[in-house]
Amino acid sequence: MSALKGVPKPTDYPDPETTEHVTYNPSFADLRAYSSHLETTTEHESPSYVSEYRSRSSAATKNAVDDGFDDDDHAAFERGLDWVENPDNDVICVDRVVGRHPEASHVCRLYLPKEYGRIALAWAKLLEPADGEPVDFVTVQLPDATDEPRIRVAPDAGVTTVLGSDYTGEAKKSFLRLFMHRAKRRGGLGLHAGSKRVTLDDENGRREVGQVFLGLSGTGKSTLTSHGLWLDDPEGVEMIQDDVCALLPSGTVAGSEGGGLYIKTFGLDADEQPELHDAATDESAVLENVAVDDDGTVRFDEPRYGRNARAVVRRSGLDSSADGIDLDRVDQVFFITRNPLMPPIARLSAEQAAVAFMLGESVETSAGDPSRIGESIRVVGTNPFIVGSRGEEGNRFRNLIADLDLECYVINTGAVGTDDPVDVGVEETVAVLEGAARGRIEWERDADLDLEVPSEVPDIDIDRFGVADRVDDFEAAHTALRSERRSYLDRFDDLDDEIADRTY
Ligand SMILES: Nc1ncnc2c1ncn2[C@@H]1O[C@H](COP(=O)(O)OP(=O)(O)O)[C@@H](O)[C@H]1O
Ligand SMILES: C=C(OP(=O)(O)O)C(=O)O
Numbered sequence: 001m002s003a004l005k006g007v008p009k010p011t012d013y014p015d016p017e018t019t020e021h022v023t024y025n026p027s028f029a030d031l032r033a034y035s036s037h038l039e040t041t042t043e044h045e046s047p048s049y050v051s052e053y054r055s056r057s058s059a060a061t062k063n064a065v066d067d068g069f070d071d072d073d074h075a076a077f078e079r080g081l082d083w084v085e086n087p088d089n090d091v092i093c094v095d096r097v098v099g100r101h102p103e104a105s106h107v108c109r110l111y112l113p114k115e116y117g118r119i120a121l122a123w124a125k126l127l128e129p130a131d132g133e134p135v136d137f138v139t140v141q142l143p144d145a146t147d148e149p150r151i152r153v154a155p156d157a158g159v160t161t162v163l164g165s166d167y168t169g170e171a172k173k174s175f176l177r178l179f180m181h182r183a184k185r186r187g188g189l190g191l192h193a194g195s196k197r198v199t200l201d202d203e204n205g206r207r208e209v210g211q212v213f214l215g216l217s218g219t220g221k222s223t224l225t226s227h228g229l230w231l232d233d234p235e236g237v238e239m240i241q242d243d244v245c246a247l248l249p250s251g252t253v254a255g256s257e258g259g260g261l262y263i264k265t266f267g268l269d270a271d272e273q274p275e276l277h278d279a280a281t282d283e284s285a286v287l288e289n290v291a292v293d294d295d296g297t298v299r300f301d302e303p304r305y306g307r308n309a310r311a312v313v314r315r316s317g318l319d320s321s322a323d324g325i326d327l328d329r330v331d332q333v334f335f336i337t338r339n340p341l342m343p344p345i346a347r348l349s350a351e352q353a354a355v356a357f358m359l360g361e362s363v364e365t366s367a368g369d370p371s372r373i374g375e376s377i378r379v380v381g382t383n384p385f386i387v388g389s390r391g392e393e394g395n396r397f398r399n400l401i402a403d404l405d406l407e408c409y410v411i412n413t414g415a416v417g418t419d420d421p422v423d424v425g426v427e428e429t430v431a432v433l434e435g436a437a438r439g440r441i442e443w444e445r446d447a448d449l450d451l452e453v454p455s456e457v458p459d460i461d462i463d464r465f466g467v468a469d470r471v472d473d474f475e476a477a478h479t480a481l482r483s484e485r486r487s488y489l490d491r492f493d494d495l496d497d498e499i500a501d502r503t504y
Contacts, residue, residue: 006074007064007154008081010109010135016093022084023092023114031124034092034117043296048287049118053167054306055370056217057149058384060164063177064154065387076152080111080140080161090114095135096127098179101254101326103186104246106136106158108175116143122168122286122312127175128258136182139174141165155181155387168288168310169367172262176244177385179256183246184388189396192216192383194225194242195253195327196320198437201234209437210327212245212253214357215336216382218308218365220413222263223426224336226275226320229434238322239275244385245327247397251404255325260314264367265290266307268300272426275320279313286312307366307373332407332436336382338363338414341481344424344465345411345432347443347452351502353408354398357381358390358495359485363414378488391492394499409436417470418477424465431459448474450504 016024023030032039032047039047062073084091092114099105107130112120119141137158143166150163151170160174180190193214200207215221222242229237241255243262248254263276265287270277279285281298290311291304303309315321333353339361348356360379364372368384380390381397401408413429415421435441435457442456448468456462468474482503489500 007077007157008159010138010158013081013084013109013111013138021087021089021091025094026092026117028121028124031092031117031121034114035121038118040292040294041296042287042292042298044281044285044298045283046285046287047118047121048290048292048298050289050305051166051168052143053149053165054289055308055367056167056169056173057151057165058368060149061151061153063387064156069152073152076150076161076163077154077159079145079163080142083142083145084111084140092117092120094120094124095130096124097130097258098127098175098256099246099254100258101246101248101252103248104179104183104188104254106179106182107133108137108139109135110171111138111140113142113144116141116166118286119166119168119171122288123171124259125284125286125312125314126172126257126260126262137175137178139171141171153177153387169262173385176256177387179246180244180383180385181387183248184396188246188248189393189400190383190385191245191247191253192243192381192385193245194221195240195245195255195330196225197238197240197322197327198229199234199236200438202438204439206234209332210253210330211332211334211433211437212327212330213334213336214382216360216362216365216379216384217367218264219336219338219362219382220429221336222261223273223276224429224433226261226318227273227426227430228275228320229430229437237320239318239320240322240327241325247400249400251329253327253330255327258315258325260312261318263311263313265300265309265311266303266366275318276313279318280311282313282317284314284317306370308370330404330406332409333401334433335408335410337361337410337412339376339412340415340418340421341467341471341477342410342412343416343446343449343451343453343467344428344462345409345436345441345454346449348408348410350398350401350406350408351499352504353401353406354394354499355489355502355504356408356410357397358394358489358492358499389494391494394492394495398496398499416465416467419472420470422464422470428460432457448478
């Protein structure tokens with residue numbers, strides 16, 4: 001039993017190099033072997049697993065900054081530490097690095113029971129190996145420790161204990177949450193966002209456009225950052241990062257995961273998303289909660305184990321991956337929404353962008369709370385992993401983008417309209433993004449929405465997506481939405497008034 005009271009520091013955990021019962025940095029092959037009893041091997045020779053927990057347990061997650069910890073919370077850390085220290089346990093420990101930029105790079109250490117090698121395998125493929133630097137973040141994940149999940153995060157110490165959940169996303173997000181927290185402590189901001197670089201060569205000459213996409217889990221960051229926009233050489237797209245970035249005061253958008261992506265696979269279609277489909281059917285992928293028959297046939301179209309089916313795909317297996325994970329310069333920021341009263345794209349002023357950031361309008365997806373799929377939600381920064389004041393987060397976002405000459409847009413990747421809704425499909429969003437990158441969208445003021453919306457987008461019939469035409473009593477719905485937005489923003493005491501005053 002550890003003598004420690006409270007939250008351990010990373011250095012309080014046993015040294016995996018010298019502790020006999022800890023298997024340190026096993027190979028991918030070994031990690032796979034430890035979970036062979038849980039594996040169905042796919043037709044592509046990749047391993048596939050089914051987990052008991054198939055999404056994050058957000059309601060069971062507390063952090064010491066926002067929630068305040070009592071003895072019970074501290075006991076969760078002691079439980080994790082005791083388990084790692086106990087020589088009777090078969091412990092594996094894997095080190096990885098999150099982030100490559102010198103101002104946003106941290107060594108992460110994950111401890112797990114050996115039989116859950118599959119979690120370490122999937123997670124280790126997302127990140128890059130560490131090179132012996134001191135450890136910054138530690139997570140202990142013990143899926144069988146409790147009947148109900150309990151996830152406790154101590155941001156300043158850099159440690160997380162996950163009890164009772166075997167979902168790989170808990171390990172993944174435990175480190176990314178702290179990566180974002182450290183970026184904020186250093187004057188930047190962690191973003192739940194992906195980034196890409198689009199190279200264009202058209203009548204306006206050769207140029208590169210850096211794009212960043214902020215969105216809630218399951219709303220399109222990976223899909224849109226990985227998509228090649230159907231461009232042909234010498235034009236092209238590079239996926240730089242798909243999930244979490246750090247906006248540094250210099251304007252650089254530093255990436256976090258240098259090894260792979262944790263993509264959603266339900267409905268993954270070879271024609272619609274060729275790059276991701278190829279990567280998910282590569283031997284190097286790790287599948288979770290995907291329908292795989294006993295003979296190894298993979299069925300991405302079947303929600304056999306729920307809709308939050310996932311694959312870890314390697315950047316090396318993804319055609320659109322860039323070598324780097326940092327975007328030196330961002331030109332365009334897209335807020336992904338799923339609010340049915342929003343058009344497929346609207347152009348925002350810098351002040352409206354800070355409003356969009358704060359509103360974080362979306363709907364619940366299978367990655368968040370599967371029991372509430374489709375319900376409207378607001379999450380500041382579309383980032384459920386913020387630690388600390390949300391209002392200050394909005395002020396920081398506005399201050400950081402104020403000096404960068406950015407174009408900001410909100411895009412709706414869900415349905416437009418409530419009474420006669422129409423889905424904005426991936427192909428339509430991709431056309432909108434290509435139009436925005438080339439500067440070929442014609443804009444007009446929409447008096448109903450009080451926003452700038454497209455009158456023309458090359459290759460799609462944008463008139464099909466008129467919001468007011470698809471809502472029976474649009475005026476009443478829009479008035480209610482505006483006042484709801486305003487009272488929501490009023491809840492953030494420390495949000496600067498000039499941001500709240502720009503509510504659209
Ligand atoms: N217009 C759209 N744009 C992006 N994704 C869409 C769109 N319509 C439907 N989808 C689906 O939504 C899901 C988005 O998941 P993903 O890209 O993994 O989200 P994230 O990376 O934000 O967690 C995919 O299953 C994708 O096929
Ligand atoms: C892993 C998760 O996040 P994302 O969908 O952003 O990959 C998750 O929320 O479970």
